[in-house]
Amino acid sequence: MSDDYKITVTDREGVEHVLDAIEGWRVMEIIRDHGLPIKAECGGACACATCHVYVDEAWLKKLHEPRDEEIDMLDEAFLVEDNSRLSCQIIFTPELNGLRVTLAPEG
Template sequence: MRVYVTDHDGKEHELEALDGWRVMEVIRDWELPIKAECGGACACATCHVFVDPEWQDKLHPATDEEEDMLDTVPDVQDNSRLSCQILMSEELDGLKVSLAPSAKPEEKVA
């Protein structure tokens, strides 16, 4: 199965995903730039993504805990979700998301 992720530069990446994996894990394991600081515990919002409008209704609704975390980011939109809370399944094969600015890792200064 596949998930399509648009990075911070606007480039779309086709990533292979496994059933039951969190979208955040797929993004991280394919080494796209995402903070994902809490590792999927829904304890931060550093895996914030924007879900393509055609896919929004196919996802389970956000929990109150996820909504609370999304309230902590400045760039939240109606299609905002935490990628750690989206589990891949056959129904989500082809899911399209974009990395939110708030999920961009800090630039390291040499």
């Protein structure tokens, strides 16, 4: 069942957290539900960029391409890298079991 799915999130102190992931949840919601510090001020509406994460390079190509809204919002984010994504725009699916992301610094 869903308990078998995991993602690994590295916090801003460099500590790794292995989190239970649930199919259909946004990665942002998984991170927030486990109490890690992610602001996600807009609640997942792709309107704040405070759910910014860096995606492990090996996983980047497995994600769907960002929509224009996500690209526009990332333009306004702080310390954007090539592997930056908004975690509210990544819906967890079983194919993403083992996904690794790092929380971006707060702007």
